[in-house]
Amino acid sequence: MKILANDGISQSGIDALTASGFEVITTKVAQEQLESYINEHQIVGLLVRSATTARKELIDACPSLKLIGRGGVGMDNIDVDYARNKGLSVINTPAASSASVAELVFAHLYGGVRFLFDANRNMPLDGDTKFKNLKKNYAGGVELRGKTMGIIGFGRIGREVAKIALGVGMKVLYSDSYVENAEVPLEFYDGQSLSFSFAHHELDDVLQQSDFISLHVPAQKGYVIGKAEIAKMKTGAAIINAARGGVIDEVAIVDALEAGKLSFVGLDVFENEPTPAIKVLMNDRISLSPHIGAATKEAQDRIGTELATQITSILK
Numbered sequence: 001m002k003i004l005a006n007d008g009i010s011q012s013g014i015d016a017l018t019a020s021g022f023e024v025i026t027t028k029v030a031q032e033q034l035e036s037y038i039n040e041h042q043i044v045g046l047l048v049r050s051a052t053t054a055r056k057e058l059i060d061a062c063p064s065l066k067l068i069g070r071g072g073v074g075m076d077n078i079d080v081d082y083a084r085n086k087g088l089s090v091i092n093t094p095a096a097s098s099a100s101v102a103e104l105v106f107a108h109l110y111g112g113v114r115f116l117f118d119a120n121r122n123m124p125l126d127g128d129t130k131f132k133n134l135k136k137n138y139a140g141g142v143e144l145r146g147k148t149m150g151i152i153g154f155g156r157i158g159r160e161v162a163k164i165a166l167g168v169g170m171k172v173l174y175s176d177s178y179v180e181n182a183e184v185p186l187e188f189y190d191g192q193s194l195s196f197s198f199a200h201h202e203l204d205d206v207l208q209q210s211d212f213i214s215l216h217v218p219a220q221k222g223y224v225i226g227k228a229e230i231a232k233m234k235t236g237a238a239i240i241n242a243a244r245g246g247v248i249d250e251v252a253i254v255d256a257l258e259a260g261k262l263s264f265v266g267l268d269v270f271e272n273e274p275t276p277a278i279k280v281l282m283n284d285r286i287s288l289s290p291h292i293g294a295a296t297k298e299a300q301d302r303i304g305t306e307l308a309t310q311i312t313s314i315l316k
Contacts, residue, residue: 001315002041006034007049009071010297013304020312038062045311047071050273050291054078059086067314071303072097072294073157074244076219091310095156096302097294101242102160105214106168108240108266108287114141117264117287145169150210152203152224153217153243154179161214166196174198175206207232212240219244227252235261242268242293250280257285268293 002023005013014024022045029037035058038046045067046054054068056079068083070092080090111117115138122134149165151158154176162172162184174182180200187193207213207229217224225239226249239262241248250271256262266287270276273291280286294303 001044003045003047003311004029004038004043005047006052007047007071009047009307010300010304012301013308016305016308017311020308020316022311034058035061038065044315045069047307048077050077052077054083056082059083059088067091067311069307069311071307074218076244089314091307093303093306096306097299098156098160100296100299101157101293102164104268104289104293105161105240105242106164109144109212111287112238112264112266113144118284147211148173148209150206150213152206152213152215154182155216158216159184161216172198173201173206173209175201175203204232210237212238214240215243215247217243217247219246223247223249225249230256230261236263238262238264240266245269245271245273250277254279254283257283
């Protein structure tokens with residue numbers, strides 16, 4: 001049986017699938033050619049990340065497909081219900097990349113509070129001629145310790161963010177209408193562990209009390225953070241979005257940055273991927289990364305092996 005990993009898969013995933021008797025194809029097939037390729041090669045399993053879509057037209061046109069897998073959490077690029085109603089298995093790997101995304105959140109946070117995202121733009125240009133000026137420009141950094149981290153969406157990734165925040169010495173608040181209470185274990189390298197109890201706060205409370213907001217919600221129709229929500233935040237607060245593009249109003253955050261309401265914003269995802277708005281890309285108070293939350297070797301190894309385990313269980 002043939003598996004097409006159209007957006008790639010780790011070698012550990014390939015090895016595990018091969019050992020189970022599958023033929024793994026990692027050829028990158030263009031979206032418009034995907035239907036003919038699947039039918040020509042009688043692909044039974046299609047694996048995607050965020051680049052490839054699997055809509056009902058593709059599902060209807062490819063009778064050999066028995067399974068669609070998403071290497072990651074969100075499945076908004078797959079018509080999940082339609083596929084399942086047609087008898088296909090649809091799987092993802094919700095836990096595999098949580099720690100990697102959480103670490104990227106803090107990469108943006110640390111870079112933001114110490115202006116690293118802007119310093120790294122300007123040091124190559126002016127570091128040899130305006131060193132003292134740059135030093136003065138970036139002298140007003142703040143520490144994360146003692147600040148309040150607000151987490152919107154308290155699933156697996158939100159809880160991983162909470163763990164790092166606790167380790168840093170931050171207060172953690174969360175808002176998630178589906179999670180009334182949560183226990184978050186904090187495990188240390190030597191086997192020791194502590195457990196922290198949290199209770200849901202209303203979104204307005206989190207917005208008003210937090211120094212930093214991190215979003216971990218699925219794609220949805222409306223904005224979670226727009227002009228009205230930003231108005232409720234502390235002056236000088238910051239927002240990090242490593243969840244999904246479109247959950248933050250990018251026009252509103254640019255306006256808030258220019259008005260001084262927000263100190264900085266970190267974005268790993270964008271409303272218009274893969275062509276983010278120029279105003280967002282050029283703003284000197286936005287820390288940018290190109291949707292790389294799960295792009296660590298460790299996460300990709302976990303994703304590959306987890307997909308292989310599920311595929312073997314379903315198709316074998």
